[in-house]
Amino acid sequence: MTPDRGEAGSPAVMVLAHGVGERGDLPIPMFYAYAGAFAALVVSFLALGLLWADSRFRGDRAGRVVAVRVPARPARVVALVAAVHTLGWLVLGPVTGNAGPYLVYVLFWVGLVPASLLLGPVWRAANPFRLLPDRARRTYPRRLGYHPAAAGLLAFTWMELAAPEPAAPLTLLIFFGLYAAAQLAGTLRYGHAWLERGDPFEVYSTLIGHLSPLGRRADGTRVLRNPFDGLDAVRPAPGLAATVCVLLGSTAYDGFSTTPAWVDALQSGPLGRVGLGTLGLLAAVAGVALLYAACLGAAGLIGGTSGLSGRFAHSLVPIAVGYLIAHYFSLLVIEGRHAIILALGLDAGVDRDVLSPAAIATVQVLAIVLGHVAGVVAAHDRSVRLLPPARAVAGQIPLFVLMICYTTGGLTLLLA
Amino acid sequence: MRAVRTLVCGPVFVPVFVPVSVLVFVVVAGCGPLSATHRDPGNGHEVATGTPSGQAEVAITIARGRVSPPPGWLEVGRGQRVGITVTSDVADEVHVHGYDLAAGLRPGVPATLRFTADLTGVFEVETHGSELVLTQLAVR
Numbered sequence A: 001m002t003p004d005r006g007e008a009g010s011p012a013v014m015v016l017a018h019g020v021g022e023r024g025d026l027p028i029p030m031f032y033a034y035a036g037a038f039a040a041l042v043v044s045f046l047a048l049g050l051l052w053a054d055s056r057f058r059g060d061r062a063g064r065v066v067a068v069r070v071p072a073r074p075a076r077v078v079a080l081v082a083a084v085h086t087l088g089w090l091v092l093g094p095v096t097g098n099a100g101p102y103l104v105y106v107l108f109w110v111g112l113v114p115a116s117l118l119l120g121p122v123w124r125a126a127n128p129f130r131l132l133p134d135r136a137r138r139t140y141p142r143r144l145g146y147h148p149a150a151a152g153l154l155a156f157t158w159m160e161l162a163a164p165e166p167a168a169p170l171t172l173l174i175f176f177g178l179y180a181a182a183q184l185a186g187t188l189r190y191g192h193a194w195l196e197r198g199d200p201f202e203v204y205s206t207l208i209g210h211l212s213p214l215g216r217r218a219d220g221t222r223v224l225r226n227p228f229d230g231l232d233a234v235r236p237a238p239g240l241a242a243t244v245c246v247l248l249g250s251t252a253y254d255g256f257s258t259t260p261a262w263v264d265a266l267q268s269g270p271l272g273r274v275g276l277g278t279l280g281l282l283a284a285v286a287g288v289a290l291l292y293a294a295c296l297g298a299a300g301l302i303g304g305t306s307g308l309s310g311r312f313a314h315s316l317v318p319i320a321v322g323y324l325i326a327h328y329f330s331l332l333v334i335e336g337r338h339a340i341i342l343a344l345g346l347d348a349g350v351d352r353d354v355l356s357p358a359a360i361a362t363v364q365v366l367a368i369v370l371g372h373v374a375g376v377v378a379a380h381d382r383s384v385r386l387l388p389p390a391r392a393v394a395g396q397i398p399l400f401v402l403m404i405c406y407t408t409g410g411l412t413l414l415l416a
Numbered sequence B: 001m002r003a004v005r006t007l008v009c010g011p012v013f014v015p016v017f018v019p020v021s022v023l024v025f026v027v028v029a030g031c032g033p034l035s036a037t038h039r040d041p042g043n044g045h046e047v048a049t050g051t052p053s054g055q056a057e058v059a060i061t062i063a064r065g066r067v068s069p070p071p072g073w074l075e076v077g078r079g080q081r082v083g084i085t086v087t088s089d090v091a092d093e094v095h096v097h098g099y100d101l102a103a104g105l106r107p108g109v110p111a112t113l114r115f116t117a118d119l120t121g122v123f124e125v126e127t128h129g130s131e132l133v134l135t136q137l138a139v140r
Helices: A030-050 A072-092 A099-110 A112-119 A122-126 A147-161 A169-190 A192-198 A200-209 A227-232 A240-256 A260-268 A272-303 A309-344 A357-386 A389-415 B011-030
Strands: A214-216 A222-224 B055-063 B066-068 B072-076 B081-088 B092-096 B101-105 B111-116 B121-127 B133-139
Touching: A030 A357, A030 A389, A072 A099, A072 A122, A072 A169, A099 A112, A099 A147, A099 A169, A099 A309, A112 A122, A112 A200, A112 A309, A122 A200, A147 A169, A147 A192, A147 A200, A147 A240, A147 A272, A169 A192, A192 A200, A200 A240, A200 A309, A227 A309, A227 A357, A240 A272, A240 A309, A240 A389, A260 A272, A260 B066, A260 B072, A260 B133, A272 A309, A272 A357, A272 A389, A309 A357, A309 A389, A357 A389, B055 B072, B055 B133, B072 B081, B081 B092, B081 B101, B081 B121, B081 B133, B092 B111, B101 B111
Parallel strands: B055 B081, B072 B133
Antiparallel strands: A214 A222, B055 B066, B081 B111, B092 B101, B092 B121, B121 B133
């Protein structure tokens, strides 16, 4: 049979075998990549010599007080209703055209990035688990830090990128069943302190939210502040660097996993799709983390200061956000509409042609390069605060090498 | 952003910058970024694209779960006609993502999907039963 327009009329063939993306982005033009890499290099070295000599970011003491009151309880009830609605789709929805996976992967996971960038830690404000009473039976162990969140984010990205059926309702139900059990147990034992460090989505949204102009001081006062002050207010804790490395590594693996050579290896290699996919994801995260550890070790040696590792992790947050925007911007714009159409049962088609390739490429390169610039500025300010003045500039060189590697790596993935 | 403000002994570091930036370029080149080897013409499907306005044709065979030629990259211009012929050794269905085109596959019988590539982006062409990616259609 050789149907000319295929069986385009039959909408029944929509099995979501590989996540929810129906289309991927074209490789960016080589010129964009070189221009981006060049800009990143120039800015890094200018920053080294030209930026301020004394730390000027004031973290959670900065900002102008704004009188905004967010009704937390209603927001959490609305989020709970939305979560139940999504669960309803996953449990009862049809096999084809099920809105559940789109709601989870597109509107929730990717949508949290712009929402948090604009409004701050939105998932903290809307987290339904915060409806539970904040009665801690034990104090949250300090050394646990962000490790539970890093593990949760790795589990979520594994499901998204390496699981056998990432978009099957059953896969999502198993994940969210385990997630809910962990959050319930953690909250009952440690109170809301657990959610702040252990809920992967709250940590993800809060970290990105540090780049928002809206923030809170240490005492909870809402302020309008320079995003760099917000970024400076990220409290170093064990596992913070690991969390950021999971975000960077998993996004990088997502870009890498569609390259033809990797696709071929996944489906014809001896390890099988899940085995090799898992290895690839872990290798990407480990690679990002090793590079981080090596460069911070070098910075510590040059700067003559030990224990720097967690104290520069905040400067990778904008780089990770740049990666996330570069990889998921078009998905959010195109499939986000699809998610809304499916979830509300609207009688509308999805226009997959709303963004021109040039517009997508421009956003991608700008996101990576601006993330890099913000990371460099944040790292510079932290270096002049932590390192002895005579060594502060030289001590930053390994950090800039690190960021340039991440940035050129990110741009290279956009060429793939 | 008020980034570039105070001049902290800028010129003094010029001798440092040059070797360091050379070093960074070496590191960067050594990491192998900014190359697109996996998309070199030899790694994609050998497509008889002809003139840009002509038709892009590709023939793919699936035997015992193996795709031949191996899944590559089928690059076409927007508006170009595309013909994808698939022969599978088992009954299956081939699907072009994004375009939402599908054709049933009977064992050993070639099936051809013909359409005009009018959406830009990268779209997977895959089978539903065996869940194999046959190629990625890149429309510029």
